[in-house]
Amino acid sequence: MAGEGDKMEVEPASASPTAPPPAEPPQPRAEDEEEDCSDLSDLLESAQDASKSAADRIPLLTSVLRDPSERYGPAASALKERAVYALARAYCEDGKHDEVVTLLTGTTCAPFFANVTKAKTAKVVRAVLDAVCALAPESLEMQAQICRNIVAWCQAEKRTFLRQRVEAKLASVLFQQDKCGEALTLVDDLLAELKKLDDKQLLVEVHLVESKVHHGLRGMAKSKAALTASRTNANAIYVAPALQSQIDLMSGVLHCEEGDYDTAHSYFLEAFEQLDQLDDREKAVPCLKYMMLCKILDGLSKALGVSAGGVAGIRSDRAAADISGTVSGKRGVKYAGRDVEAMSAIAAAASERSLREYEAVLQKYPRELQDDLLIKHHLGTLQEQLLESNLIRIIEPYSCVEIGHVAALIEIPLPVVERKLSQMILDGKFRGILDQGKGRLVVYEDSDVDGAMEKGLKVIENMDNVVTSLFARSRNLRSMMV
Numbered sequence: 001m002a003g004e005g006d007k008m009e010v011e012p013a014s015a016s017p018t019a020p021p022p023a024e025p026p027q028p029r030a031e032d033e034e035e036d037c038s039d040l041s042d043l044l045e046s047a048q049d050a051s052k053s054a055a056d057r058i059p060l061l062t063s064v065l066r067d068p069s070e071r072y073g074p075a076a077s078a079l080k081e082r083a084v085y086a087l088a089r090a091y092c093e094d095g096k097h098d099e100v101v102t103l104l105t106g107t108t109c110a111p112f113f114a115n116v117t118k119a120k121t122a123k124v125v126r127a128v129l130d131a132v133c134a135l136a137p138e139s140l141e142m143q144a145q146i147c148r149n150i151v152a153w154c155q156a157e158k159r160t161f162l163r164q165r166v167e168a169k170l171a172s173v174l175f176q177q178d179k180c181g182e183a184l185t186l187v188d189d190l191l192a193e194l195k196k197l198d199d200k201q202l203l204v205e206v207h208l209v210e211s212k213v214h215h216g217l218r219g220m221a222k223s224k225a226a227l228t229a230s231r232t233n234a235n236a237i238y239v240a241p242a243l244q245s246q247i248d249l250m251s252g253v254l255h256c257e258e259g260d261y262d263t264a265h266s267y268f269l270e271a272f273e274q275l276d277q278l279d280d281r282e283k284a285v286p287c288l289k290y291m292m293l294c295k296i297l298d299g300l301s302k303a304l305g306v307s308a309g310g311v312a313g314i315r316s317d318r319a320a321a322d323i324s325g326t327v328s329g330k331r332g333v334k335y336a337g338r339d340v341e342a343m344s345a346i347a348a349a350a351s352e353r354s355l356r357e358y359e360a361v362l363q364k365y366p367r368e369l370q371d372d373l374l375i376k377h378h379l380g381t382l383q384e385q386l387l388e389s390n391l392i393r394i395i396e397p398y399s400c401v402e403i404g405h406v407a408a409l410i411e412i413p414l415p416v417v418e419r420k421l422s423q424m425i426l427d428g429k430f431r432g433i434l435d436q437g438k439g440r441l442v443v444y445e446d447s448d449v450d451g452a453m454e455k456g457l458k459v460i461e462n463m464d465n466v467v468t469s470l471f472a473r474s475r476n477l478r479s480m481m482v
Contacts, residue, residue, distance in 0.1 A: 047090075105152070203233045395443055
């Protein structure tokens with residue numbers, strides 16, 4: 001018998017002759033193996049050949065998407081995603097807008113979308129939509145139809161988040177088409193959904209579109225309220241520089257409408273610097289034009305003694321109105337073109353206060369000056385101010401002058417001058433009457449304001465307020481006693 005300190009020796013068990021052989025490592029499944037996508041890659045590289053036209057690239061890209069082998073692994077999906085983007089660009093370059101409209105919702109991309117994740121589908125749809133809008137910015141009807149098709153497809157597939165983002169894009173396209181009523185209806189319905197979800201990123205974009213629509217309808221109060229809501233939501237999240245520049249741009253537009261040109265210029269400058277850093281020339285040029293417009297309006301207002309309300313005076317300080325050198329240095333070289341030339345020509349005409357030169361500039365640059373809503377509106381106001389200033393300067397030495405003589409001096413048709421003079425008399429720009437029987441304008445001298453009468457009217461107004469307040473109090477006391 002072994003002692004307590006002894007240890008028992010255990011012999012190792014010998015392998016049983018009937019023991020099963022060790023299991024082999026599991027073989028990888030076919031779906032985990034690396035897919036052979038060399039044929040798809042070759043087709044895609046052949047389609048990206050710069051020597052081929054868009055019409056030649058379309059069949060090659062379509063064959064990549066209609067893969068008979070139905071490969072949708074990571075490599076194949078990446079190649080097919082690139083094929084979707086390239087096919088959209090090829091359709092736009094070839095002018096096949098009908099094919100672009102049915103690209104995403106038709107049979108070409110349906111198998112690809114059915115075999116990838118919803119997030120990937122949303123990414124591809126939004127990227128294609130942005131690419132189409134950038135490649136065909138003038139084809140607004142095509143953009144709107146694409147958005148409507150995608151919205152209908154999203155409703156059938158129950159993809160709510162993608163539908164909301166496409167509807168926001170559709171509202172922006174409708175606004176560009178001047179269909180403000182449809183855009184506003186769509187924005188109102190969309191905001192009701194987004195406020196329940198509290199999607200702040202999309203709320204920022206939709207409120208910004210709402211502000212633009214109300215501005216297009218000349219509803220400045222509602223436009224400011226929508227912009228304030230957009231800024232409030234933007235303060236709670238990170239906003240990309242491109243979107244922040246659009247918010248600053250809209251803020252500058254509203255301040256410009258209110259006549260606060262200094263503040264508007266600062267907002268436009270902020271937006272321009274952000275877009276300049278992003279190297280987005282297409283959106284930076286309008287900001288630069290708005291900056292020049294603010295300088296023109298502010299300089300002319302000071303030169304003519306024009307208040308924010310538009311009352312014309314007769315000051316003639318040309319140095320204050322000479323702002324033709326606003327664009328200079330690197331900025332002028334980088335963004336030189338017809339847009340900058342048009343605004344410089346307007347600045348030169350404003351500094352000279354020449355209506356003939358001003359109208360010649362409008363006829364020479366119709367697209368650069370008339371297509372933009374803000375510039376068109378303020379250039380119309382600027383033309384009225386120039387006309388009033390010139391008329392006041394001409395009639396200032398006279399107590400009685402023939403209207404035909406005034407029209408000859410200012411080189412404007414007689415009916416236009418007569419109508420403008422009558423409007424200025426009614427607006428209180430000067431005191432006088434039109435003797436249409438003799439074709440003369442009789443100008444009265446400005447009489448001193450009777451201070452006693454003004455104070456008397458103020459006293460009567462205050463007494464009326466007091467009596468009205470007493471009647472209201474007595475009515476309340478009677479109702480309490482009864």
